[in-house]
Amino acid sequence: MAANGTELSNRESGVERPATEEHVNEPERLASAFSSVLRGAGLVVTIRRVMAFTEALRLLGVGGRDDVYWAGRATLVGSPADISTYDRAFAVFWEGREPSGMVVELPPISVTLATDSDDDSGAAPPADEGEPDTGPTLRVRYSDVETLRHKDFADCSDTELSELHTLMGELRFQAVTRRSRRGVRAKRISRRPDLRRTIRRALRTGGEAIRREFLTSDRKPRRLVLLLDVSGSMEPYARALVRFAHAAVVGRTRVEAFTIGTRLTRVTRELSSRDPDAGLRAAADSVQDWSGGTRLGATLHEFNDRWGVRGHARGAIVVICSDGWDRGTPDELAEQMARLHLVTHRLVWVNPLKHTPGYAPLARGMAAALPHVDEFIEGHSFDSLEHLAAAIAA
Template sequence: MADLPPPRPSGRASSAAANAAIAAHVPGATIGLATEPAEIAVAFSRVLRGAGLRVPTSSTHTFASALCAVGLDDRAGTYWSGMSTLVRRPEDIAIYDKAFAVFFEHRRSTSDDLQEQDPLSITITIDTDDEDGADDGADVADGDDEETVELRFSTTEILRNKDFAEYSPEELVLAQEMMSSLKLIGSPRRSLRLGPARRATPRPDIRRTVRASLKAGGEPIERHFRAPTERLRRLVLVLDVSGSMEPYARALLRFVHAAVAGRQKVEAFALGTRLTRITRELNSRDPDIALHEAGQRVLDWSGGTKLGVGLRQFNDEWGVRGLARNSIVVILSDGWDRGDPDELATQMERLQRVTHRLVWVNPLKVTPGYAPLARGMAAALPYVDSFVEGHSVAAMQELADVISLP
């Protein structure tokens, strides 16, 4: 395999329309950015399936492992990794070459390229599954003798990595459904309550042992024991609703509602110039009702930010008294604060002492060249256990994984 030649170069640049279509609808089209090889493997496998190739899930896993080994910068290695793991029939090689060129090299197959490679002419069109563009690919094949392969991609896949600030109201509804499927479950902890134990422990269960002995004439043949049970840790979400967070607050509030409506041990607070508990308002499973009631409850939407004052109120009235003890506390904020940074640092230190894990979610963290230079963010960061992004549904999935860590 080492002597195999690399894929033939295109020899012609792709058109602007094709580049725009691929960048808009093909997951992972921007290969030069920080994209995981596993995501690239999954997206390209979907392209091949849409083109008619049979690509089982095991082949996708093998392709992802090969990409991790050869790296995405090696185009020849990427080409032959896919060829050896995803192509099973000789007649599929031509389709694989066209799909590889469109997906990885951002170009359309031209007539000159096809004459050099294969007399088979295939046009690849890309579309999404929304209603507006449902029939766009059908018109391409009319009046054309070339074989047309239509590749369709889910709108939800596109929204997973789209920035919340760019969402339309309709996309927010779809994001609500996607975030409702996230499993926001805190890590388990040992409880003071005792329950039945499968193995012998130093704590015998006298009541169950005596009851079992009645079946054997009073002889304690079968002995039972007790042991501490496990309970899920409480999750506390504090959402910054100040003016600087306005582009993200509407989407993050839907995330908070999805967590509260999941019927886990979740508490929710809104933080602006004051602290407002909104757990009861978000308890409804109907998003419209829950968001409306939360909007009526919070009186300082899109106002100023006093993180230190709000966290002091949280610590005094809720957190230190028990709500945050051994809990997972998540603060969703960009870190812009009008208050005293020293007070914020003091309250973050108090909170970090009693929590199991203190997580800070900043939607601006994804910005290229971001540095925590805001006074509030710089003061709070030394006391944060996990500092994660919060700009997209994919980032919310990563947050869910952080929350479930032991």
């Protein structure tokens, strides 16, 4: 039996084919080609029927004439009136016979490339007026936004980074709350009586405390502290991380942002502007060590002494965004990380290099800091920063 120029032997011949890649993909190729012939002969062959025929060929093989015939007839023929056309096409394609009065015309396939957008309803785009319907239409869809979500910041162009910065403005930051010492009015009986409100209510009834009031503990959001490495090794990711910090400052309460390099710089006020471009420009102007060296141990020491241990980091979620390259001594970084870990609620380290295949924290700074980290995650793409936003809200 011959199929489109391919010679096939019967099962009884006992000839075994080598398991080459071409042989493995042969059922798909033959099923697609035979389905095109049937469409050209006038049969309606859907993609679902082609997939069923391909699966049948995988199970039965393409060596037996009867197996292939009945597999195609059971899966590709939708009406008894199409059997005669199917038989003629089968004889031409699989058995190599001359066509007897059957003209096969393969309809052209028009390809429509549709880009997904925010207002895309999923409906097919309307056809151009004046163009006749030339046959089945294969519509290929892709989403440029979905592609950018997973693209490394270091590989993005300026235009793509601008689009990603716009997406970061749509991130939602949910604050983690903690119990406060401040009491609020309780709806049920608790262990904390509200004497002030109880006495005030008793004055309305002649001094009789007919109804007692109670207090319950209030909850307030935990502080979020972002420490962003802006050294030279972090240049491909620094601006995206600062844009992420701006989205957090304007989209969440109790957020503090700092840059770390050769010195510590507080940029919370600069990033509090609702205009992201103005906030990024103000932050860039205030940071004097942008794309400079890295002294993680010294800058963390300054942060712990001035801001962290005394209040900003106590009970807070602290996020350090750095690749771990440090020109200082690992012992100092390890000591300051241990101090910071003692007072924080959770300490998260974001490393843009973590997604690299075969990555291992071999840098001296990263190896010294990792034992004191509660969570170690990636930070190279928009998708990873979405994961970070979810992690700090957990």
